Amino acid sequence: MNKQVYDRLGETIYQTTLANGLKVILMPKAGFHKTxxxxxxxxxxxxxxxxxxxQTEPVRFPDGIAHFLEHKLFEKKDHDAFDLFGQYGASANAFTSFTQTSYLFSTTSHLKENLNIxxxxxxxxxxxxxTVNKEKGIIGQEIQMYDDDPGWQSYFGMIGQLYPKEPLHIDIAGTVASIDKITADDLYAAYNTFYxxxxxxLVVVGQLDPEETLDWVTGNQAGKDFGPAEPIKRIPSPQATPADIVPAMTRHLSVTRPKVSIGIRGFNEVPSGRDGLxxxxxxxxxxxxxxxxTSDNYLRLYDANVIDDSFGYDFQVQRGAQFAQLAGDTDDPETFISELTAILDDAPAQLKGAESQFELVKREAIxxxxxxxxxxxxxxxxxDGPLFAGATIFDELATLERIQFTDLIDVTQTFLTNSQRTTYTVLP
Known part of the structure; x- marks a missing residue:
């Protein structure tokens, strides 16, 4: 195993790739009871x-198949994996994102048994x-629940306007109509390709002995035949241009106050590997x-009742995409949009005016x-897996510690001059 020691933090990460290609990352945490x-x-x-x-030809599968597959993997012919975890005192779950599917558990005992499960x-x-047809009803109810969620609809409404041609705009769970088309053969095709x-x-963190834990994982994998690895051939989707972005949309839902989401899509190329981090x-x-x-912008808009505690923002880099969101509840959607848009328009100058706060904000992030x-x-x-060349939380910390204010000015200029915006407003 490759051993990387972080002396200042007193932490060590062990990494290796098994003969079958599975990447294993182990981090013992002294004094912790949970793994x-x-x-x-x-x-x-x-x-x-x-x-x-x-196969040799591409196939278009129904929307929501990755999420459907996540649900179905827990159910076996004669048992459910959740029941097995429960027998060994573990709490298990799973989730699907735009680009990944993850399965997880936490436990304070029986680590070997839970890892094998x-x-x-x-x-x-x-x-x-x-079993596939039975699951359609369960996931269909989940989809309908999110159809009635104003926050979820605001988020995906914004995404849909930023990515009108790409599958990113499609709800992760798909639609009731799309999942109704999924078959057992579809699930096997997707599974055999991507799993x-x-x-x-596999990342394991907590109360563990790295050598012993690796032996358990290696032993488990030695008893399975996956066949030789094959290259994965994803078919790129059509890419929208700045002219395709929907500039604004308003929708009425059951809310007591308006919700506004401002989306910003970057069209510049995100650097690869650790440079992307x-x-x-x-x-x-x-x-x-x-x-x-603590920013001057936030305090000014808060005092003017343009924003409140519901206001938030986020920037994401996904495989093949980057976008930001500014969102919140407001009694005055027009002022909310105009004020935040003005800040974005003037971002380079705004940043230079906030240079004195850079070290404080950086220390907060650290x-x-x-x-x-x-x-x-x-x-x-x-x-982060393949997105940032296997970067860990410690690599993110190292990036934060060495980053300079001029780096922010450079990326801001690049992103904002190569971006397009949209607004999605939910009214009562």
Whole structure:
């Protein structure tokens, strides 16, 4: 195993890649009673068109298939994986994002047994027409629940206007109509293509012995035959241009106050590997300087009742996409939009005016990371996999420590001069 020691923090990470391609990342936490494990495949909701393993022609699969597959992997012919975790005192869950699907558990005992359950249920699929049809009703109810959620609709409404041609605008769970088309054969095709060990990582953090834990994982994998790894052939979707972005949309839902979401899509190319992590951290700091709750902009707009405690912002880099969101409840949507838009229009000058606050904002971000290092869940969940060349939470900390104010000015100029905006307003 490759051993990387972080002396100043007193932490060590062990990493290796097994013969079958599975990436294993282990981090012992002295004094912790809990252990958290997460197994992730580089396959999410946007991967709905690809060449199935063993075939030569691309196939367009129904929207929501990655999320559907996440649900179905827990159910086996004669048991449910949740029941097995319960027998060994573990709490388990799973989630699907735009680009990844993850399965996880936390436990204070029986780590070996729970690791075997995790590895076995993820790596041993069982689908039938009957079980697939039963799940359609369950997921259909979940989709309908989110259809009635104003916050969720505001978010995906904004995404849909920024990415009108790409699958990013499609709800991760799909639609009731799309999941009704999913078959057991579809699930096997997607599973066999994307759940190859070489497209998967396992991160374990907490009370563990790294050598012993690796032996358990290696032993589990030695008893399985996955066949040779095959290249994954995703079919790129049509890319929208700045002219395709929908500038504004208004919708009426059951809300007591208007909700506004401003979206910003970057059309510049995100650097690859660790440079992409540097870029993402710099962009997040830029939004902190402009909009965090100690900034002049926030305090001014809060005092004027343009924003309130519901206001928030976020910047994301996904595989093939980057976008920011500014959102909140407001009694005056027009002023909310005009004020925040004016700040964005004047962002380079605004940043220079806030240079004196840079070190404070940077230290706050560093403090959040150091605080997260005390959470086994946060450490494991912030493993970036292939997006930033396997960066960990400690690499993010190192990036924060070396970043300079001039880096923010550079990325702000690049992003904002190569971006397009949209607004999505939900009215009562």
């Amino acid at each position: 958290f494990a997460i197994m992730t495949t580089d396959y999410g909701s946007i991967d709905n068109e690809f060449v199935p393993r063993g 995790l590895l076995d249920f993820v790596q041993q699929p069982y689908f039938t027409a009957a 190859q060990p070489s497209n998967t990582s 540097d870029y993402s951290v710099a962009m997040s700091l830029m939004f902190d300087l402009l909009f965090n709750d 403090g959040r990371i150091i605080g997260a290092i005390n959470s086994v869940e946060a450490i494991a969940n912030q493993y």
